[in-house]
Amino acid sequence: MERIKLALSSDVVEGEPLAIMLDGFPQLAVYRVNDHFFVTDNLCTHGNAMLTEGFQDGTSIECPFHGGRFNIETGKATLYPCQIALKTYEAIVENGFIYITRLP
Numbered sequence: 048m049e050r051i052k053l054a055l056s057s058d059v060v061e062g063e064p065l066a067i068m069l070d071g072f073p074q075l076a077v078y079r080v081n082d083h084f085f086v087t088d089n090l091c092t093h094g095n096a097m098l099t100e101g102f103q104d105g106t107s108i109e110c111p112f113h114g115g116r117f118n119i120e121t122g123k124a125t126l127y128p129c130q131i132a133l134k135t136y137e138a139i140v141e142n143g144f145i146y147i148t149r150l151p
């Protein structure tokens with residue numbers, strides 16, 4: 048499985064999710080929570096909003112458009128009007144960098 052480098056872990060600040068654009072992927076959001084890292088699609092499943100412009104509170108991200116929320120660990124929509132789960136990716140941290148894997 049190909050490993051894809053997203054960011055330096057030190058560049059991801061808790062409460063300030065980082066937007067990442069990579070070839071072959073939808074826009075991604077990287078989050079830090081208590082020194083754990085999570086990666087999701089950045090685009091809200093309810094509309095054309097980037098979650099990195101929303102409000103993170105622990106493992107919850109609130110969309111800046113209509114205030115819906117997701118759990119960034121599971122991707123589950125937790126507050127209306129968001130109903131469709133967000134895609135999540137396993138974040139691998141190694142030597143100070145955050146990676147995800149590209150599935151075959």
Ligand code: FES
Binds near residue numbers: 092
């Ligand atoms: S676009 Fe995100 S809640 Fe509507």
